[in-house]
Amino acid sequence: MKKIIAVFFILALPVIVFAQEQSQVCQAMYQDIKDDIAEANYCFQDSDCGILELGGHLIKFGCYHFVNQATDKEAIYQKMHVYYDQCEKMINDCDRAPVPVCVKNKCVSP
Numbered sequence: 001m002k003k004i005i006a007v008f009f010i011l012a013l014p015v016i017v018f019a020q021e022q023s024q025v026c027q028a029m030y031q032d033i034k035d036d037i038a039e040a041n042y043c044f045q046d047s048d049c050g051i052l053e054l055g056g057h058l059i060k061f062g063c064y065h066f067v068n069q070a071t072d073k074e075a076i077y078q079k080m081h082v083y084y085d086q087c088e089k090m091i092n093d094c095d096r097a098p099v100p101v102c103v104k105n106k107c108v109s110p
Helices: 004-040 056-061 073-088
Strands: 049-053 065-070 102-104 107-108
Touching: 004 056, 004 065, 004 073, 049 073, 056 073, 065 107
Parallel strands: none
Antiparallel strands: 049 065, 102 107
16 A cells, blocks of 8 residues: 555656646746736826736636736737647636726826
8 A cells, every 4th residue: 555655646746746847837927927918008098098808718817907008008918828729728807998088107097
């Protein structure tokens, strides 16, 4: 019995190490996306504000985020899709986003 457990542990070790490495990669990818979203939320007036609508399999990042109109939303969506393909499988649980306004140089919900 001890030999079986030892063999199982030896065979499972690479899988455990890979899972830990994958988890670290996913955490780094997630943080990078969150940082991109935070950097994209700036404005000087209401018309600067736009919405990065999420939901579906991107729910991990929230239902929506307010970002500057000039933000390359497609680049952020692409990063999220890569993250999803490699790290997540979620469901859609979001309502429609409200129209954002600019308050103290940040796009926010009215």
